[in-house]
Amino acid sequence: MCGIVGYIGNKNSVPILIEGLKRLEYRGYDSAGLGIIADNKCTIVKRKGKVSELELSLKEHPISAPLGIAHTRWATHGEPNQINAHPHTNSSGKLFLVHNGIIENYNVLKTELQRNGYEFYSETDTEVLVKLIDSFLQKKLELSEAVRYALNEVKGTYGIAVGYSDEPDKIVVAKKGSPLVLGVGDGENFIASDVNALIAHTSRVVYLEDGEIAVVYKDRFEAKTIEDEQIKKEIHEVTVALEEISKGEFPHFMLKEIMEQPHSVKNSFRGRLLFEEGSSKLGGLQGYEERIARSKRILICACGTSWHAGLVGEYMLEQYTGIPTEVEYASEFRYRNPIITTDDTCIFISQSGETADTLAAMKEAKRRGALVLGVCNVVGSSIARESEAGVYIHAGPEIGVASTKAFTSQLIVLALITILIARRRHLSLIDGQTIIRELDLIPGKIAEILEKNEEIKTIAQDFINAKNFLYLGRGYNFPVALEGALKLKEISYIHAEGYPAAEMKHGPIALIDENMPSVFITPMDSVYDKVISNIEEVKARKGKIIAIASKHDDKIDNLVDYSIRVPETIRMLMPILTAIPLQLLAYHIAVGKGLNVDQPRNLAKSVTVE
Ligand code: AGP
Secondary structure, X not given: OOEEEXXXXXXXXXXXXXXXXXXXXXXXXXXXXXXXEEOOEEEEEEEEOOHHHHHHHHHHOOOOOOEEEEEEEOOOOOOOOOOOOOOEEOOOOOEEEXXXXXXXXXXXXXXXXXXXXXXXXXXXXXXHHHHHHHHHHOOOOOHXXXXXXXXXXXXXXXXXXXXXXXXXXXXXXXXXXXXXXXXXXXXXXEEEOOHHHOOOOOXXXXXXXXXXXXXXXXXXXXXXXXXXXXXXXXXXEOXXXXXXXXXXXXXXXXXXXXXXXXXHHHHHHOOOEEOOOOEEOOHHHOOOHHHHHOOOEEEEEEOHHHHHHHHHHHHHHHHHHOOOEEEEEHHHHOOOOOOOOOOEEEEEEEOOOOOHHHHHHHHHHHHOXXXXXXXXXXXXXXXXXXXOEEEEOOOOOOOOOOOXXXXXXXXXXXXXXXXXXXXXXXXXXXXXXXXXXXXXXXXXXXXXXXXXXXXXXXXHHOOOOOXXXXXXXXXXXXXXXXXXXXXXXXXXXOEEEEEEHHHHHHOHHHXXXXXXXXXXXXXXXXOHHHHHHHHHHHHOOOOOEEEEEEOOOOOXXXXXXXXXXXOOOOHHHHHHHHHHHHHHHHHHHHHHOOOOOOOOOOOOOOOOOO
């Protein structure tokens, strides 16, 4: 989960690199650095901390060069400090590289290199890689061959960009397991971990696949495989606009993305609702509908927030399609030796489309013959490209590390997939049309909830010093309880647990006292009375309670300390609405604590390492 940016052309690369790093900082932000080559001389500048620290240092000591490579780091090996920051260099200082990923056999390689006289200054696996490449340069190989030979010795994952002052007309890049994209300019070329760092300069991109190496000059690029086969790469047009990855008038990306949800949710179902047929139209699943409808089982694999979306999808798919559905953590699935057959449909949900565990789980399911579908947000991402079919959620770039609009868009797409399949099984036309009609009303209902932003901000002030939180919900809203807890803990660092409300009496209720606040998600649905009983159990023990409740509920205010009202919809879509107040509650508590909600400590937006 690091960010890589590279430039080769006729301009000064340094401002381009800094601007690019800032657009990738959500990928990792514990240190940053860059390497340039000017007049056949290599200069490295790196700093602990955010990109702004590096920028400050460069303002004090300006440098300029037509070739540069930069990196913002999320530490995997070695603590986040200046010595471990990238780029890493060989002993002559002529060769440098930046790396995203993990070299799993770095200890073995390091021992061999030390035996051959190499010394090391850092704790990183990346320094091993640059010295391994150097060892092949010493055998008089040219740079791209030295890189290729070195990578053939490596086990693990990498996205790398390499510069060498003895070959100042090129940058060599390579990819395996960590994303890397080329940006094709006019007399200049760019490299980045994702398109967000490129779109200010070009809309023409080339996605590298695993096992591919590219030699990037200022006026062309040449691609080959790690087995030295020359390959031709397609140039794609990206349609992400610059304003989509800018904060605009918002103080944080997270708030912008929460507020965007009426629009992003609408984009997720735009052109996909078939009112007449009471069904949906999903181009990415065309030709696969029958195979999915005949599945003996549906398996959903994901991580984090996407896993929570999968849990909601499980309720949807089982309720409406009647197909047994299971949800697995991708990291557990891939190492569990799962029973997968050709009768299974496996859905892999990932906002970034680059989560290493989810990608690996997809490959495992594919290897065993299941139909693998991707539900992703980033177009052209690894999981999207690895899947046999799939659906983009069209939520627009999500920069805030805490996922918000992607979650609600994932739920929309899961509802669309559910209707598409259910209408080929037992769902009636009338019931299908009801769901479609309710889907169409969701953006307006989200907008109504967002108008309570100030009310929720006021409630949040009473919980800034909370040490723990319980989130409780039943049925469709149990996954929302998990999601609300994750939102709070990942940006406010307050410990929070999500639980099925009925589980309270099997242990967690022992935690309840006046210092343990609880959030209950309690719309007026079929389990409302049962959740009210759970609320009364907590109240009897002096627990402070926040309820996410229906706007027509005239009982709840006598039972709880705070209630945040939401409009009603059908059960399967209720999680889209009940998640919104929890996003805002977490946001305002974290902001009230003076924390960096867009770049929470220890986290990164896309977990491309195991
Ligand atoms: C969610 O707020 C977190 N940032 C994290 O749990 C995230 O959902 C998880 O890493 C999965 O990411 P993905 O959807 O890009 O695969």
